[in-house]
Amino acid sequence: MTGTSRAPGGHDADSAYRSSTRFEHETLPQRVCFASGEAAATVRAEVQRLGAARVMVIAAAAEAELAQQVTAGLPVVLRWSEVVMHVPVEVAERARAAAARGHVDCVVSVGGGSTTGLAKAIALTTDLPLVAVPTTYAGSEATSVWGLTEQARKTTGVDARVLPRSIVYDATLTVSLPVPMSVASGLNALAHCVDAMWGPRVDPIDRALAAEGIRALATGLPAVVTDPAGLWGRERTLYGTYLSAVAFSSAGSGLHHKICHVLGGMYDLPHAQTHAVVLPYVLAFNASAAPEAEQRIAAAFGAESAIEGLQRLRHDVDAPKALRDYGLEEADADNAVQAVLDVVPDSNPRPVTAHDLRRLLRSAWAGTDPSTMTDGKEDR
Known part of the structure; x- marks a missing residue:
């Protein structure tokens, strides 16, 4: 069978028709692990995959017990609970300094957008790899966007360094969210x-x-x-x-x-x-x-x-x-x-x-x- 192929609208595909669809799309390099009830085991596997031996865990005080369960068995050298909405610069600086003193080689965040945001602020200046364990639907864990607030002004930016290497999604961790x-x-x-x-x-x-x-x-x-x-x-x-x-x-x-x-x-x-x-x-x-x-x-x-x-x-x-x-x-x-x-x-x-x-x-x-x-x- 011979003939000229036809494009949508009846145009000859090899002549009259010219595609108007043209774009560039970059897919971010990130592992996504989704399994309800398996957060602790999955986090351990992701930290091992990174070869980390000195882990910093970030979790607000209200989620300290949950974070203990999720990070059981990890080589944790520092637990950080000062988490503030909109990530004030001074809070980020204190967390960065603590990570440096502890010679941390990986950060695990357990919590919502503010917790993930603080982990990103650390990664922004240290290049430390992140493993994010969300407990809300903030979505920050899947973006390369960071945000810091100073003198009532919130500044945001995009940087590949802040994208968590892995996300561990476990729906059981969100059940306690009112x-x-x-x-x-x-x-x-x-x-x-x-x-x-x-x-x-x-x-x-x-x-x-x-x-x-x-x-x-x-x-x-x-x-x-x-x-x-x-x-x-x-x-x-x-x-x-x-x-x-x-x-x-x-x-x-x-x-x-x-x-x-x-x-x-x-x-x-x-x-x-x-x-x-x-x-x-x-x-x-x-x-x-x-x-x-x-x-x-x-x-x-x-x-x-x-x-x-x-x-x-x-x-x-x-x-x-x-x-x-x-x-x-x-x-x-x-x-x-x-x-x-x-x-x-x-x-x-x-x-x-x-x-x-x-x-x-x-x-x-x-x-x-x-x-x-x-x-x-x-x-x-």
């Missing part, structure tokens, strides 16, 4: 998916990972709420968390994360809850200017529109509703406008003005209907 915190943390993961859809370096692989992450989180989180002790919902949520973080790390930080980093650094707001509250307002603001991304998000939710799907999920899991519930004053929202405007990505689908940010932040502060962000009408 439902409200699980919801906030899971919505933080969902924010990674949404921001990845229009991040500055987004490519088709990022969008595919983000869409699958949304599907996983949209089914996993309600199951966690319904059956907090059950593993299916916890595993599904952890799976979605990993996908969300990989997509976000590749696509880069978008408007949503820029807003939350500014608010967290300036006002020391709780990380996960801030992301959970701000997300629908950024989605509503950007959706009409990014129709392909909006359709992907809607399809992942199984909804008519992206914002409808997100709002339905938020209702089902009783999501955090307003920044004022977490200590932000109305004047703070206004005062943060310029700081956010200074870091808005040029790639954001919709132009962003100071007026837009003021409306968005005030709406998130009050917890008003996010649909008001879809057009230019004034607050009422």
